[in-house]
Amino acid sequence: MTRIAVAGAAGRMGKTIIEVIHETAGVELGAAIEVQGSSLIGADAGEAAGVGKLGVAISDDIARVAADFDVLIDFTVPQATMKNIDKCREHGKAIVIGTTGLSDGEKQTIREAGASIGVVLAPNMSAGVNLTFKLLEMAARAVGEDADIEIIEAHHREKKDAPSGTSLRMGEIVAEQLGRDLKECAIYGREGITGPRDKNTIGFETIRAGDIVGEHTVMFALNGERIEISHKASSRKTFASGAVRAAQWVQSRGAGAFDMQDVLGLR
Ligand SMILES: NC(=O)C1=CN([C@@H]2O[C@H](COP(=O)(O)OP(=O)(O)OC[C@H]3O[C@@H](n4cnc5c(N)ncnc54)[C@H](O)[C@@H]3O)[C@@H](O)[C@H]2O)C=CC1
Numbered sequence: 001m002t003r004i005a006v007a008g009a010a011g012r013m014g015k016t017i018i019e020v021i022h023e024t025a026g027v028e029l030g031a032a033i034e035v036q037g038s039s040l041i042g043a044d045a046g047e048a049a050g051v052g053k054l055g056v057a058i059s060d061d062i063a064r065v066a067a068d069f070d071v072l073i074d075f076t077v078p079q080a081t082m083k084n085i086d087k088c089r090e091h092g093k094a095i096v097i098g099t100t101g102l103s104d105g106e107k108q109t110i111r112e113a114g115a116s117i118g119v120v121l122a123p124n125m126s127a128g129v130n131l132t133f134k135l136l137e138m139a140a141r142a143v144g145e146d147a148d149i150e151i152i153e154a155h156h157r158e159k160k161d162a163p164s165g166t167s168l169r170m171g172e173i174v175a176e177q178l179g180r181d182l183k184e185c186a187i188y189g190r191e192g193i194t195g196p197r198d199k200n201t202i203g204f205e206t207i208r209a210g211d212i213v214g215e216h217t218v219m220f221a222l223n224g225e226r227i228e229i230s231h232k233a234s235s236r237k238t239f240a241s242g243a244v245r246a247a248q249w250v251q252s253r254g255a256g257a258f259d260m261q262d263v264l265g266l267r
């Protein structure tokens, strides 16, 4: 049995993860964490998630509930995630991180925590997106040098970070295959008299609208044809199921820094 704590328990993803834990054999909700000052501190996490009473009160202090879980799943904000990685290190707990908008330095610190605890960090926990990452490697190798490459993503109106963590990872994967540095070749949106397209750039377009769960397309445009590799999520359960699977996987792995390619055996 894997006992899971959920940080960001009252958020869109936190509630969905609690629902998936409730529906999944071999896992149980051990603890639920929300930000200090939240009106839901003390409330039943299952009731807050809409699955009925689970007997787990939402807490604002990981230290106080550390004995109640094996793995923390964190879908919050970068500032909270960085504090949670320290707490997990302190208490010897594994962590699965879905939070996006992390800086390069923050990602590095998270990976370094893998020296003492199990860490899974991935901007997208869906099996479909992680398969898409492999397709992108193939496409980039086959046509990337000749193609104009554009990455288009769409998400709900409440999303805080842009471009999405997934689209940035897609850009990194394509750039790596082409021997380019994404930092040097990324163009984030266009406006005004931009002139002809520079062949070596990778463009990012971001849409924020309505309740779109998460859509990503990478376009490889050539003369006379174009290839589009797309993934469209229609339910947050796809991410939540991936996160719960990662929690079970990392509990049996011990220390190390991993991503969903490791969890899904796609490396
Ligand atoms: N890796 C993946 O597969 C996916 C990643 N995400 C990412 O997950 C993150 C959360 O997304 P949503 O659930 O849509 O956001 P949300 O805003 O609905 O939920 C975030 C929750 O974290 C809570 N929070 C903030 N500070 C906290 C703290 N110090 N301690 C505990 N809880 C705290 C907030 O009160 C809120 O309830 C975002 O970065 C998003 O991009 C979202 C979907 C899939």
Ligand SMILES: O=C(O)C1=N[C@H](C(=O)O)C[C@H](O)C1
Pocket: 100, 123, 124, 155, 156, 159, 160, 163, 164, 165, 166, 167, 213, 214, 215
């Ligand atoms: O904030 C979201 O909702 C999502 N964020 C992730 C990202 O930034 O890539 C993954 C998913 O598309 C949903």
